[in-house]
Amino acid sequence: MRSRFIGLGLFAPFLLAAAAPSTPAREWTDATTGHRIVRVDDRPGNYGLYFNYNPFTPDGKRMVYLTPEGIRVADVDSWTTRLVLKEKVDRLLFVGNRTATAYYTTNPTGGIENEGPSVIWSVNLDTGKRRRIADLPGGRIEAINADDSLLAGHYELEPPPPAIAAQGKRDPKTGSPGYSGTGPDGRPLSFAEAKAQWMDARLAAGVPMEIFSIDIRTGERRSITRSKDWLNHVQFSPTDPTLLMYCHEGPWQQVDRIWTIRTDGSAKTKVHQRSFQGEIAGHEYWAPDGRTLWYDLIQPQGGRWLASHDVVSGARRWYALRPDQGSYHFSSSPDGRTFSGDGGNDGKYISLFHPRPDDSPRARTTLDGDRLIATGTLDTERLADLSQHDYTLEPNQHFTPDGKWLVYRSNIEGKPAIYAVEVARAK
Secondary structure (H helix, E strand, O other), X not given: OOOOOOOOOOOOOOOOOOOOOOOOXXXXXXXXXXXXXXXXXXXXXXXXXXXXXXXXXXXXXXXEEEEOOEEEEEEOOOOOEEEEEEOOOOEEEEEOOOOXXXXXXXXXXXXXXXOOOEEEEEEEOOOOOEEEEEEEOOOEEEEEOOOOOEEEEEEEOOOOOHHHHOOOOEOOOOOOEOOOOEOOOOOEOOHHHHHHHHHHHHHHHOXXXXXXXXXXXXXXXXXXXXXXXXXXEEEEOOOOOOEEEEEEOOOHHHOOOEEEEEOOOOOOEEOOOOOOOOOEEEEEXXXXXXXXXXXXXXXHHHEEEEEEEEOOXXXXXXXXXXXXXXXXXXXXXXXXXOEEEOOEOOEOEEEEEEEEEOOOHHHHOOOOHHHOOEEEEEEEEEEEEOOOOOOOOOOOOEEOOOOOEEEEEEOOOOOOEEEEEEEEEOO
């Protein structure tokens, strides 16, 4: 992963007339974009899920997130919240695809956010009933498959060097990971520089790793693949229960990052082959159709794309990104018709991107046109101003299942909070 954007944000909201002068409004209209924003929760220690983990129940009506007291759910219509599990949770993982069940891990040693031993649990969000699924000797669970029969994750078969293992721990108050280091001149490095230095060292260490699955019903564990490459970002197709995507982690210009594999270890396939020195691709995710992979692709001399690969047909579509459309993460709307982005140094917003594919007769009838990469452009619609956001905290935006809201996390008001911005412009 390369050095990314630092410093994004949103305007300070005005106060509702009925609110006390010292109490910020819970809901307001963004003065820059005209879209309605709701502050869902700003309890200290709130934590929303990473952009490719599902936080929503199958009926689309509830969203899970984590606070120090336990797991909470927010009603997507009213954005009211309630505690559904009062317990010290190490990691909230995701919600299942078939039932209103949240998955999480606890740490028997009492620590937080580590790769050590943990216990995998599920909790029924309707009844509150918990179930112990399996014990993990280490590693992280990262995905659940389309029919809620398997979990998948990665595990370091040998511990990394202590100096490497010590980096990247999240601050429980801010939710931001910490990286530190010094340069050749002995001066302290910036957050981005220290993170890049750490990623170089972690990749070079060649720590042997495994991607594994766990049967949710029986707790049985099976190895899927092993490697001395740094394995990460394990994601199941949302429609094919035996198809996984994963990445070779590291500084993006040093790795062929994006791969797919079957749960039996077969059909290991590289999704994108770099063609230029310095070319980088990453922050890959599945489209809702379960067959299209999207990823951020940057080529030398300023070429940047939101790129896709159809794992069934092999077809590729690349949408050109202007400098003001670059984002840390992209995501697809539930109907697959639009994209979202969380911004960068040249476009500090939560945004919608409307695709304009180049499907002109000229493009279709080009010699070998069916074998070439199809292209297009994106039109931008700004939703939430992020000009005051400190980007050591990632927004990790999610479309709600009805496509009406984008939920994200920000520190625009001086502390981390979970927000929702309405996709339709306020009337």
